[in-house]
Amino acid sequence: MITIGLMSGTSLDGVDAVAVDFEANRMQLLGRAHAPFVPELRSELLALALGCENEIERMGDASRGLAEAYALAVERLLRQTHLAREDVAALGAHGQTIRHRPERGFTVQLNYPALLAELTGIDVVADFRSRDVAAGGEGAPLVPAFHAERFRTNFPRAVLNIGGIANATLLPALGDATPVSGFDTGPGNMLLDAWMSEAFGRLFDEDGRTAAEGRVLEPLLEAFLDEPYFRLPPPKSTGRERFDFAWLEARLLKLDPRRTLDPRDVAATVTELTALTAARAILETQPGTAEVLLCGGGALNPTLRTRLAAHLPDVRVTDTGEYGLDPMEVEGAAFAWLARMFLLRLPGNLPAVTSARGPRILGCWYPA
Numbered sequence: 295m296i297t298i299g300l301m302s303g304t305s306l307d308g309v310d311a312v313a314v315d316f317e318a319n320r321m322q323l324l325g326r327a328h329a330p331f332v333p334e335l336r337s338e339l340l341a342l343a344l345g346c347e348n349e350i351e352r353m354g355d356a357s358r359g360l361a362e363a364y365a366l367a368v369e370r371l372l373r374q375t376h377l378a379r380e381d382v383a384a385l386g387a388h389g390q391t392i393r394h395r396p397e398r399g400f401t402v403q404l405n406y407p408a409l410l411a412e413l414t415g416i417d418v419v420a421d422f423r424s425r426d427v428a429a430g431g432e433g434a435p436l437v438p439a440f441h442a443e444r445f446r447t448n449f450p451r452a453v454l455n456i457g458g459i460a461n462a463t464l465l466p467a468l469g470d471a472t473p474v475s476g477f478d479t480g481p482g483n484m485l486l487d488a489w490m491s492e493a494f495g496r497l498f499d500e501d502g503r504t505a506a507e508g509r510v511l512e513p514l515l516e517a518f519l520d521e522p523y524f525r526l527p528p529p530k531s532t533g534r535e536r537f538d539f540a541w542l543e544a545r546l547l548k549l550d551p552r553r554t555l556d557p558r559d560v561a562a563t564v565t566e567l568t569a570l571t572a573a574r575a576i577l578e579t580q581p582g583t584a585e586v587l588l589c590g591g592g593a594l595n596p597t598l599r600t601r602l603a604a605h606l607p608d609v610r611v612t613d614t615g616e617y618g619l620d621p622m623e624v625e626g627a628a629f630a631w632l633a634r635m636f637l638l639r640l641p642g643n644l645p646a647v648t649s650a651r652g653p654r655i656l657g658c659w660y661p662a
């Protein structure tokens with residue numbers, strides 16, 4: 295069975311489409327395509343995520359733009375892989391998270407799966423998170439079940455996805471009865487991206503160059519670490535509701551009301567925060583972790599990788615590419631896998647991760 299996963303994450307950089315063949319002995323990656331969001335769509339999605347005027351009309355318009363970007367990514371992928379649409383059993387379309395409030399019993403992924411089915415002529419599976427939340431779960435992270443299927447081995451490993459938010463999956467050695475666990479460790483690239491935009495007018499810190507020129511400001515780091523989320527025990531998940539630019543600005547203003555800090559030092563400190571909180575979370579939850587596999591855009595940031603390795607001294611730090619899955623393909627492949635799980639009517643969540651009342655079939659089907 296071939297399915298395509300479509301993931302547009304909290305970074306709002308665009309959508310990744312990943313085609314996976316599950317008939318082969320191991321799941322085989324057939325290709326990846328990307329469609330960036332045009333700046334107007336990006337800023338609308340950001341406004342909706344933060345809360346804005348006239349939300350219903352704007353959600354309607356943004357959902358159309360989103361389905362068009364998803365369809366463009368699918369068309370690119372079909373062309374590139376020479377797949378016919380009849381070859382694809384379904385698209386697993388995550389949608390765009392614009393609000394995540396599991397503590398209040400809801401999570402909202404903006405999407406327009408009916409339009410996507412119409413534009414592509416392929417069945418769509420969407421709305422993967424709400425059933426888990428309805429069953430009392432966090433609705434996130436959902437990728438740990440896929441990580442376990444693909445990366446669990448005979449020694450304890452962790453997979454660390456560093457997107458806008460960072461999430462870790464702890465994989466005990468095969469045969470160990472300890473359940474797989476996973477949770478959001480806190481900010482991934484989200485605060486760094488926000489700072490790069492504010493201070494340098496750039497979308498992100500390419501190759502970690504800006505942070506590499508700065509030094510970590512200890513008082514600022516301490517102020518960051520005071521955030522209660524880092525002390526919460528799992529299960530836990532978070533998003534832009536907590537770690538937005540306002541979060542960063544509040545702490546910066548308190549420490550540096552006259553804005554005298556070198557912006558490169560702030561970039562270095564924000565990078566350090568991501569590395570330190572993720573490394574601590576892994577070591578505290580699974581102390582014997584022997585290897586950490588990085589994925590997501592943060593895996594492409596050498597400064598962040600160096601800081602992570604410094605905080606994980608006895609752990610081998612590498613990325614999923616070493617095991618055959620490009621770091622930028624992992625989330626898309628996970629949603630291809632989740633679509634397949636839906637088609638097979640198998641549960642996609644791990645209750646030990648999300649704290650849902652039980653395993654649940656995730657998603658909703660829109661035939662072409």
Ligand SMILES: Nc1ncnc2c1ncn2[C@@H]1O[C@H](COP(=O)(O)OP(=O)(O)OP(=O)(O)O)[C@@H](O)[C@H]1O
Pocket residue numbers: 302303304305306307455456457458459460482483487497498499500501502589590591592594595596625
């Ligand atoms: N060459 C690079 N150097 C440094 N950072 C990079 C590089 N390439 C990508 N990134 C970072 O990765 C981010 C995108 O990561 P990714 O696509 O994994 O996020 P996402 O899927 O949107 O987020 P999430 O996993 O939270 O849903 C960019 O916003 C940027 O911060």
Ligand SMILES: CC(=O)N[C@H]1[C@@H]2OC[C@@H](O2)[C@@H](O)[C@@H]1O[C@H](C)C(=O)O
Pocket residue numbers: 303304391394401433434435436437438457458459460461478531532533625
């Ligand atoms: C609510 C939501 O969209 N959460 C995302 C986000 O991006 C990373 C982290 O926060 C993770 O919890 C989740 O995505 C991944 C794909 C997941 O569900 O596993």
